[in-house]
Amino acid sequence: MHEVKEIGQDEECFFTFVTMIDKFLNFVATRTALTDTDIALCKKYFEPVLFPKNRIIEEQDKVPKYLYYIVSGYLRLFHYNQNGDEVTTHINCPPGFFTSYSNFINQTKSDENVECITECELLRITKNDLDEITSKSSSIKDFSIFVFQQSLTYNEKRSRELGTLSAEQRYRKLMEEHPDILHNVPISYIASFLGMKAESLSRIRRKITN
Amino acid sequence: MHEVKEIGQDEECFFTFVTMIDKFLNFVATRTALTDTDIALCKKYFEPVLFPKNRIIEEQDKVPKYLYYIVSGYLRLFHYNQNGDEVTTHINCPPGFFTSYSNFINQTKSDENVECITECELLRITKNDLDEITSKSSSIKDFSIFVFQQSLTYNEKRSRELGTLSAEQRYRKLMEEHPDILHNVPISYIASFLGMKAESLSRIRRKITN
DNA sequence: TCCATTAACTAACAAAAGTCAAGTAGATTC
DNA sequence: GAATCTACTTGACTTTTGTTAGTTAATGGA
Numbered sequence: 394m395h396e397v398k399e400i401g402q403d404e405e406c407f408f409t410f411v412t413m414i415d416k417f418l419n420f421v422a423t424r425t426a427l428t429d430t431d432i433a434l435c436k437k438y439f440e441p442v443l444f445p446k447n448r449i450i451e452e453q454d455k456v457p458k459y460l461y462y463i464v465s466g467y468l469r470l471f472h473y474n475q476n477g478d479e480v481t482t483h484i485n486c487p488p489g490f491f492t493s494y495s496n497f498i499n500q501t502k503s504d505e506n507v508e509c510i511t512e513c514e515l516l517r518i519t520k521n522d523l524d525e526i527t528s529k530s531s532s533i534k535d536f537s538i539f540v541f542q543q544s545l546t547y548n549e550k551r552s553r554e555l556g557t558l559s560a561e562q563r564y565r566k567l568m569e570e571h572p573d574i575l576h577n578v579p580i581s582y583i584a585s586f587l588g589m590k591a592e593s594l595s596r597i598r599r600k601i602t603n
Numbered sequence: 604m605h606e607v608k609e610i611g612q613d614e615e616c617f618f619t620f621v622t623m624i625d626k627f628l629n630f631v632a633t634r635t636a637l638t639d640t641d642i643a644l645c646k647k648y649f650e651p652v653l654f655p656k657n658r659i660i661e662e663q664d665k666v667p668k669y670l671y672y673i674v675s676g677y678l679r680l681f682h683y684n685q686n687g688d689e690v691t692t693h694i695n696c697p698p699g700f701f702t703s704y705s706n707f708i709n710q711t712k713s714d715e716n717v718e719c720i721t722e723c724e725l726l727r728i729t730k731n732d733l734d735e736i737t738s739k740s741s742s743i744k745d746f747s748i749f750v751f752q753q754s755l756t757y758n759e760k761r762s763r764e765l766g767t768l769s770a771e772q773r774y775r776k777l778m779e780e781h782p783d784i785l786h787n788v789p790i791s792y793i794a795s796f797l798g799m800k801a802e803s804l805s806r807i808r809r810k811i812t813n
Numbered sequence: 814t815c816c817a818t819t820a821a822c823t824a825a826c827a828a829a830a831g832t833c834a835a836g837t838a839g840a841t842t843c
Numbered sequence: 844g845a846a847t848c849t850a851c852t853t854g855a856c857t858t859t860t861g862t863t864a865g866t867t868a869a870t871g872g873a
Binding site for chain 3: 559560561589590592593596
Binding site for chain 1: 684708709754755762766798
């Protein structure tokens with residue numbers, strides 16, 4: 394059985410693998426029926442890890458190593474633009490998966506970093522191991538295709554909103570759909586994620602709450 | 604052997620199936636090696652069709668019937684916003700595939716219309732038939748996964764650009780990457796696709812060419 | 814051929830968002 | 844507890860984009 398790895402730190406960890414993998418299996422079960430064999434495969438190949446706040450777990454200019462399932466915590470994807478400013482392109486929280494999808498799937502170099510915004514409990518799997526378990530289990534394969542499609546749908550939605558909504562409408566939408574993000578993620582990341590400057594978001598927030 | 608169907612019109616058609624499918628097979632071959640069996644499968648299941656300018660070939664509130672390969676012509680995806688205005692979310696041209704991807708894959712209702720901007724020569728395939736040939740040929744399956752990944756990559760790129768570039772930068776980028784679109788697609792569609800008003804695009808064009 | 818319709822451009826003004834510079838409040842550190 | 848430091852806010856100003864309305868050019872149908 395795995396132990397929870399806390400990378401680059403010597404602090405003790407009280408989170409148990411059983412808890413994490415069970416949460417994951419519950420999530421999968423909401424969508425796909427799993428056999429005992431499927432469950433055993435997941436337990437064998439998904440590795441539980443615990444990271445502290447602000448840890449960068451995938452680096453730009455490298456091939457993303459893992460697909461992550463988020464048990465707890467907040468993650469972001471960001472890169473640097475021509476001026477050297479950080480641009481946050483994704484923010485996610487439980488329950489869900491996280492990685493630089495197209496680069497992970499194709500195993501190509503990504504220009505994005507994956508960073509833990511808060512402390513994060515994650516389950517991770519490499520591309521090789523994912524291919525391994527999807528070839529062994531058609532249920533897991535179906536679920537993995539579903540996850541991939543979710544990412545496609547997400548990006549279609551995101552580009553539609555960025556193309557047609559005003560900064561204020563985009564913020565209001567985030568307030569409705571992910572109020573938790575507002576309480577757990579720095580405003581500056583949220584502004585960048587919503588495609589506006591931090592000052593603009595500040596003004597919008599004041600106007601709304603006034 | 605198929606005949607080229609020209610739907611809803613009685614005009615004669617001089618495009619041959621052989622030409623269309625050969626262009627398609629050449630395109631696939633740039634990426635995936637096909638056996639004679641694979642080629643026979645494609646010829647059997649991809650149906651050549653010819654549509655006139657402005658024809659809507661997939662309608663909103665319905666499940667998209669086909670995935671299209673574009674042999675010639677320009678297509679767009681559009682929907683209506685709260686004010687009843689058209690919003691163009693995608694424009695594409697040969698060589699490439701076209702559909703409302705996430706709804707086609709999941710066979711769910713789409714709120715988008717697929718419209719031929721110009722006369723279009725297309726090859727189309729239903730979801731059932733696509734599943735059929737991908738189950739019979741692993742090469743075709745690989746290629747089909749590649750096509751969907753392209754769509755994911757495309758949407759990631761698009762949302763990044765809409766989130767971080769100014770209207771002028773977005774137009775300049777389109778000028779560089781798809782100058783042909785500017786000559787074949789109405790300005791109003793392009794403006795909407797780039798997330799700006801037609802008047803803004805007009806100003807930008809004057810400023811650039813002045 | 815003429816009329817009606819539409820697409821594209823223009824201009825003047827309004828609103829939204831960015832820029833720059835300064836200020837505040839809350840943490841953190843020594 | 845004073846001094847930093849950082850994230851966030853604020854205000855004045857600029858630039859970009861949207862709005863409205865009018866003009867021109869091209870298009871298609873009767």
